Amino acid sequence: MDKIMELLSKTGIPFAYDHFAEGESPDPPFICFLLPASDNFSADGQVYFKVTEVHIELYTDKKDLELEERVEAVLDEYGIFYEKNEVWIASEKLYEVMFSFEMEV
Numbered sequence: 270m271d272k273i274m275e276l277l278s279k280t281g282i283p284f285a286y287d288h289f290a291e292g293e294s295p296d297p298p299f300i301c302f303l304l305p306a307s308d309n310f311s312a313d314g315q316v317y318f319k320v321t322e323v324h325i326e327l328y329t330d331k332k333d334l335e336l337e338e339r340v341e342a343v344l345d346e347y348g349i350f351y352e353k354n355e356v357w358i359a360s361e362k363l364y365e366v367m368f369s370f371e372m373e374v
Contacts, residue, residue, distance in 0.1 A: 270304075272347075272372070273302060273323060273372075276343055276344070276347055277300060277302065277325070277343075279343045279346070280300065280339055280340050280343050281339070282298055282299060282300050282327070282336065282339075282340075283295045283298075283299045283300070284299065284300035284301065284302060285299075285300075285301055285302075286301070286302060286303070287301060287302075287303055288301055289301070297328050297329050297330040297363060298327065298328060298329045298330075298333065298336055299328050300325060300326060300327050300328070300340075301326045301328070302323065302324060302325045302326065303323070303324045303326070304321050304322065304323055304324075305322055305324060306321070306322040307319065307320060307321050307322065307374075308320045308321075308322060308371055318373070319373065319374045320371050320372065320373055320374065321371065321372060321374045322369065322370075322371055323369065323370055323371065323372055324367055324368070324369050325340065325367065325368040325369075326365050326366070326367050327340055327365070327366040327367075327368070328361075328363045328364070328365055329363065329364050329366070330362065330363055330364075331364070332364060333364075337353075337366055340366075340368060341353075341368075344368060344370070349370050349372065350370060351368045351369060351370040352368070352369050352370070353366065353367070353368050353369075354366075354367055354369075355367070
């Protein structure tokens with residue numbers, strides 16, 4: 270978790286795990302990140318190598334390629350291979366750009 274916090278701090282974008290507390294959400298842009306699953310490697314019936322799935326969700330009120338590139342640059346700096354997808358959340362009037370990857374824990 271420390272490595273993810275360090276990585277996100279380098280983006281300069283406010284962030285929180287899963288969500289911001291009610292009434293404390295900053296104006297966009299902001300990031301929420303999640304650790305929704307694991308993909309551990311086993312050997313001899315035991316967890317040999319622990320790997321967790323990471324989702325970094327960038328929320329903006331307008332398409333912002335510069336911010337996306339800032340997040341990508343930090344992920345690249347850490348040598349992280351990531352997948353990226355985007356969705357418009359009509360009810361919130363926000364774009365969500367999600368970067369997903371796995372990392373050792």
